[in-house]
Amino acid sequence: xxxxxxxxxxxxxxxxxxxxxxxxxxxxxxxxxxxxxxxxxxxxxxxxxxxxxxxxxxxxxxxxxxxxxxxxxxxxxxxxxxxxxxxxxxxxxxxxxxxxxxxxxxxxxxxxxxxxxxxxxxxxxxxxxxxxxxxxxxxxxxxxxxxxxxxxxxxxxxxxxxxxxxxxxxxxxxxxxxxxxxxxxxxxxxxxxxxxxxxxxxxxx
Ligand SMILES: [Fe+2]
Ligand SMILES: [Fe+2]
Numbered sequence: 001x002x003x004x005x006x007x008x009x010x011x012x013x014x015x016x017x018x019x020x021x022x023x024x025x026x027x028x029x030x031x032x033x034x035x036x037x038x039x040x041x042x043x044x045x046x047x048x049x050x051x052x053x054x055x056x057x058x059x060x061x062x063x064x065x066x067x068x069x070x071x072x073x074x075x076x077x078x079x080x081x082x083x084x085x086x087x088x089x090x091x092x093x094x095x096x097x098x099x100x101x102x103x104x105x106x107x108x109x110x111x112x113x114x115x116x117x118x119x120x121x122x123x124x125x126x127x128x129x130x131x132x133x134x135x136x137x138x139x140x141x142x143x144x145x146x147x148x149x150x151x152x153x154x155x156x157x158x159x160x161x162x163x164x165x166x167x168x169x170x171x172x173x174x175x176x177x178x179x180x181x182x183x184x185x186x187x188x189x190x191x192x193x194x195x196x197x198x199x200x201x202x203x204x205x
Contacts, residue, residue, distance in 0.1 A: 028191035136172035
């Protein structure tokens with residue numbers, strides 16, 4: 001009986017926390033449509049521009065929230081000031097991310113998978129990312145609530161809750177940034193190659 005060497009499990013190799021971009025077999029379109037060409041390309045339509053602007057908003061919000069946390073922990077914001085700027089921004093980011101992922105999972109990805117079966121595996125990986133990001137979002141919300149409850153307590157507890165939150169949100173943001181970059185590298189070249197109308201993702205009205 002032949003022994004089989006365990007093959008690399010694809011989903012594990014390409015897991016969000018481990019990968020560093022796409023492997024060669026998922027790079028056939030990005031190789032033809034490098035980032036420098038995106039903005040000036042005629043097929044970058046309204047849908048893609050709006051979608052890219054959402055990604056930029058998430059990057060910006062993530063940076064802003066991290067900056068607020070850094071300032072608070074450095075003593076530059078009072079607990080009241082911290083809560084006032086932190087809560088609405090984190091809440092907005094988490095709720096918008098949830099919505100954004102739903103649109104991708106249920107509307108965009110099925111159309112993209114159908115358009116190019118060589119990329120289908122990449123969209124499975126991206127959908128897996130959404131699950132990983134959701135787990136990190138939950139941890140971030142939990143640790144944020146614990147941190148907010150600790151604002152009125154003693155300094156030691158507050159520091160520990162701050163550390164817990166920093167760990168959870170740090171993991172969330174690191175994964176999110178990786179995900180946004182990789183998703184763009186898969187989606188935008190496909191849109192440039194086929195056009196939004198042909199893919200069925202064009203905005204109308
Ligand atoms: Fe996504
Ligand atoms: Fe996205």
